[in-house]
Amino acid sequence: MRCYVLSGMAKGIIEDIMRGNVRTIELRSAHNIATALRVNLGECVFLTYSKTSDLTRGVSGIIAEVAGKEVVRQSLFYSSPHYIEESEMAVVRLRLNPRGVGRIIQIKSGELLEPIEAEVVEVTHFTAW
Template sequence: MKIAAITGISPNVIAELKKGKPRTLELQSAHNIITLTDVLPGDHVFMTHIDLDDVCSGDPGIIVEVLSITINMKRMVEYINPYYYEEKERMSARIQVKYVDNTIAKGVDGRYWAKPTVVDILPSAVFHAG
């Protein structure tokens, strides 16, 4: 199963998500924002603490469900003395996610600039009796 991958997430954030409550994350890494441009609410996403350059087959992560997503641009103007000012733009993505399951990456696609990162994951082997 291939799904979008968000990389470089703090292990503390992943541990907090595993408790089961929805959490909102603000992401500013360009590669993660590019990946999120193809994600809609209701989609599943692979999250791992491993950096994009190091993600490979066999790396652990979690699957989360995206509850909401917002990508926006912030403009800031900084004045220094009356003759100098600097304008900055910062793009960020806010996503609210909920933990679904643990998983392992089987393969990684899209480590190229301006391409979403996609990971092939192992399907869950959890069965519920009922």
């Protein structure tokens, strides 16, 4: 199945999503925001702890369905006695429903800030060697 890839996720977050403890994640990294902006409700995403540069065939992670999406802009203020500084940051919140564990078969990544997609197969069992 074709999935959008969210990479560099913390292992603890991935485990919490699988257990159902966490339903909504906030994405702040530029490459994950670029991917999340393309995702529509009902589409699947593949979450992995591997970094973008390490995405290859065989990388494992979880498959989840997007149940909600929200784009939020946050303003941060910093002041000193001599000046006030304001910066704005975009955050994408995705509400996810976990579907299972998967593995990448083929990766399709574009240029910087383009969404990352992959052909993913769902893993229903593991074989001990």
